[in-house]
Amino acid sequence: MELGWIDFSKTERSKILSVLDLLSESGTLDELGIAPVRDGFSNLFFPGTTTIQTRAKYFFIVPYALKQLERSSETNPNRVFKALDAIEKSCGQIFLEQNSSENGIIGKRSLQSGGWVKRTPADIYWAGMKRYGIFTGGGLSLSEYIRISCAMKDKKTTLKKLGNRNDSAEENECDDKNAGDLFKMQFWKMPLYSDKWMENLSINLTKAEAEFLQEQIIENCKGSLLACVLEMGITEFLDCESFRDLGAIIDKFPEAVQQDYWLALAFSDFIYVIRTVYNIIISDGKNEAANDELERLKPDFKKSANIDVDFILNKLEVFTNPLLKKFLKQSQELMSAGDIEGLKKCITNREVQLKGTNRAKTTHPGEFDVNEWIGGGELDYRFYNARTIVRDVFESEGKTDVKSE
Numbered sequence: 001m002e003l004g005w006i007d008f009s010k011t012e013r014s015k016i017l018s019v020l021d022l023l024s025e026s027g028t029l030d031e032l033g034i035a036p037v038r039d040g041f042s043n044l045f046f047p048g049t050t051t052i053q054t055r056a057k058y059f060f061i062v063p064y065a066l067k068q069l070e071r072s073s074e075t076n077p078n079r080v081f082k083a084l085d086a087i088e089k090s091c092g093q094i095f096l097e098q099n100s101s102e103n104g105i106i107g108k109r110s111l112q113s114g115g116w117v118k119r120t121p122a123d124i125y126w127a128g129m130k131r132y133g134i135f136t137g138g139g140l141s142l143s144e145y146i147r148i149s150c151a152m153k154d155k156k157t158t159l160k161k162l163g164n165r166n167d168s169a170e171e172n173e174c175d176d177k178n179a180g181d182l183f184k185m186q187f188w189k190m191p192l193y194s195d196k197w198m199e200n201l202s203i204n205l206t207k208a209e210a211e212f213l214q215e216q217i218i219e220n221c222k223g224s225l226l227a228c229v230l231e232m233g234i235t236e237f238l239d240c241e242s243f244r245d246l247g248a249i250i251d252k253f254p255e256a257v258q259q260d261y262w263l264a265l266a267f268s269d270f271i272y273v274i275r276t277v278y279n280i281i282i283s284d285g286k287n288e289a290a291n292d293e294l295e296r297l298k299p300d301f302k303k304s305a306n307i308d309v310d311f312i313l314n315k316l317e318v319f320t321n322p323l324l325k326k327f328l329k330q331s332q333e334l335m336s337a338g339d340i341e342g343l344k345k346c347i348t349n350r351e352v353q354l355k356g357t358n359r360a361k362t363t364h365p366g367e368f369d370v371n372e373w374i375g376g377g378e379l380d381y382r383f384y385n386a387r388t389i390v391r392d393v394f395e396s397e398g399k400t401d402v403k404s405e
Helices: 010-022 035-045 058-070 077-098 108-112 121-131 142-165 169-182 207-220 225-232 235-239 244-248 255-282 288-304 309-315 322-336 340-355 383-396
Strands: none
Touching: 035 225, 035 255, 035 309, 058 077, 058 121, 058 142, 058 207, 077 108, 077 121, 077 142, 121 142, 207 225, 207 383, 225 255, 225 383, 235 383, 244 255, 255 288, 255 309, 255 322, 255 340, 288 322, 309 322, 322 340
């Protein structure tokens, strides 16, 4: 939908466009819609992670809280949601009281001002818990799980009431059996749960938790870079400051992981050229950092464009996005030819295609802070989030002296 502009200053317009981008579908969050490839590689290397995950402890806090609520008598899903929210908030408050400067406390700023987050730990970690086999209820969403769990408890209560009214002992036995069968369903693989789990709670993993999480990732994410780091104890992973830095230790990994790594790094280099040109466009050529980067990158344009777009899209199973494929191939051709003006036009057309003329930043050059780099730089494929998880595991197992950052 095209939007009309009333009377905004350039600064106001810039802020509004940024907010609209945050509200957009995932395809445009990265300005040029390369998320399917970025996320495909991210899931390949670091399955179960997301960019908004913080500490590994939440892989336990959420199931602990939900198992606790499963065992309660509450059968109203809305009240269970509220209780879950209260427990998660309470955990955050405990962590703040223990160390207000601790990194990775979800909702820290909100808690410090007396509020709480809309995107809760359960929302953030749900997909990861399913991926690691911690939640064993199949493809259920969080809300579906809570509704089913409540329905099961309600059914059991009803069956017991009916059973108590029956005169037949045989019918009583049958009702009890049915109620018992319902509760043989298990939604969690969480052997470490205790009713006293909130006592002595810490954001750091216990040794048992670290070992369990490591085992789950290795078992459920075989062959991934993340699983290899944990299984092979590659502590040098924590010394890397970026996805690119992994190149110095990538020979420690299986051949298949190495091949995927170099493929992803090459794609990142290719996209970085595009993002550099993007920043030149929206700054109307006044972003000095982008101008300097372009001059540095120009001699290697052919090398940066030397990627197999079809192979990458097929490998990552990006089959339903022909417009993305067209954009990548056109950019590749223009980059190989050193046609910067053609590349600018291609990039502008792509953003307009995704957002419309009014919202596309490239159609409003010079209306943004010329010193701000917009749209991301090199792709990190969730490296930083994965490194935090690995650090939490290795620290708790005593495998490294590296402390949380």
